[in-house]
Amino acid sequence: MNYLDSGRNQMRGSGVLAIEPGSPPAGLATYQQWGAMSSQSEEFDAFYHATNRRLLHQMYAMTGNLADAQECVQEAYARAWQHWKTVQQAEDPAAWVRTVAWRIAASRWRKTRNGLKAFARQGRPEHTQPPSPDHVALVSALKEISEEQRRAIVLHHLVGMSVEEVAREVGAPVGTVKARLSRGRAALAQILREEPIGGDADVH
């Protein structure tokens, strides 16, 4: 299966796993059970490897913090495995993971009274290499717009979804998504104009 080509119908029509000779693992009564589970694991592995980097990239843009994006995406994959039978039948399993990851991130922001303030003050993401000034400026600007605007912008301009697709994923009316895009882009443009590249003192 090739999960890279399209987000659609990726999990259907799975192949058959060849079962090696030997006894099935404890707890699985038959080779059929073992085979089914192994096949599911292989499908999940393939799905994970094909999608994790772009989902991490997307969540990084949505959260503005690489460590938080890692945590939310990994947690979402864990939940996807818990519900794998459902998720693999979804029209777009990657979108399922992205939606859950977003919900986890949004929940964390809202948990604390000053969640947004905490979010805005997180500072730079954890990098093995320092981020470029351009990245710092963009991430800083993204942090200054509302979370829903940020989500709409990432889905539309990074994931490449149409406004209608964004509306469907976030469960909001098309008009609302258009408004979020419009206001978010205007705010981003203003912020990026006002701040020279790499000029945000809050992000080192």
Next chain:
Amino acid sequence: MTRMSTEWGDLERRLRDLGSDIGGAPLPGPDAARHRARQRTRRQVAGAAAGIAAAAFGVIALGGLGPLSTSPPEPAHTPTPVPSPTEDAVEPGSELALTVEDLEASSGADELVGWQQVDGPPGEPFLCAPAPGDADRVIERWFQPSPDGYLHQIIEISTSDAAQARFDSVIDELLSCVEERSADNPDDNWLSAVWTVAGIGDSAWLGEYMVEPRSAAGELMVVQVNVVLAGDTVTIITRGGPSMEGHNVGPLPYEVATVAADRLCTWAGRDCSGEPTPQRVYPPVQSDAEPGWLTVDDVVTAMPYFGTIGEVGEIFDGEDYGHICMEQANAVAAGATIVPRRMYSDPLDDALEIQFSEYVAQFDTNQVARAHYEDLQAAVEACGGDVLGGIEDSGYQGSAWRVGDEFLVSHLGAVINGSNVAVIVLSEPSSAQDELPADQTLALLDRAGARLGDLE
């Protein structure tokens, strides 16, 4: 998928370029995801079997845990007797303390950060973090999940009276410290949440605060302190790290406290089962009633499926009902000035699994409201909504539907009372194990209809 717009090509290029930042930060892989899922499943099963429930932010259950002696378990919710120091007392040992394995098994963070037991905090302790007291016996453990974070467990064993006093003083000192720092520098220090558990075991308390970094160039620290009074012991678990809540300390911070409690129970040979009643005491839960709107009591009573809902948001202005299936029935176009919205939430819902909003649209006349209500019905049914049922009273009338896709299952309800229309939108992930109960949605809609009468 559609082509990205060329008008915003520069923004799109810059967003794509962010991908180069993740090169050195790979995810831990599918095996780790499965491991995390398995751990959660085990915990859920074990928690249900033992009756040990826990709430977000480290609220823990210690039902019926008496003093740490080998005497028979006390019934839940009964006062803990003062132990006799010479009567069947068991000398506590290191088996009481958390282990790396406990943390790996309970926190779900092992794939990302990796726990290590260490001799002390990496650098200075978190500001305002509790230090060991002068109890008869103190056990301490330090663990490090990341270069900048740590977990510190203190177990203090004395007498019940002394433990009670110590429990109170740890909390008082912590709150005073954070308050003082907040007074000096409110932008970098603040108390974010306080929880208690009433009616179970002895007492459990959790505070979460943000505090200045431990180094000049660092990020703010988020620190969670869980204090548990159990018979003649006080257990303090302090955990924290840079940036936002939960970051680098695991996604489910309460589970470490639960494991710590389990160890105490096991060591004492006590039955720790019990039903916790977690309650957030700070920020205070808002439940003030507004004329025409559902109250928290309405929601809790009509929809127990929600669990411990206790958050009611501000009423803020909007222009639509916020659901794609109601887009074709625009209340503003129909004559309402605005469509105010209020969100209700369960503060213990760790990932916004259930979302619930109410909208109230007011019109000039009953006829206009009726026409809009009928538009709403038509819009939802055109969207493929399955009818859940209807409600009818002398003053109001309503209908509810179910709509769903691969992401969300939603129950939508609309009710008209005179010249006012209320809409309720309840959503949960399609993968939820239980389905929103239709009868509870209708009960909630019924209350919404009754509340609208306040506006007439």
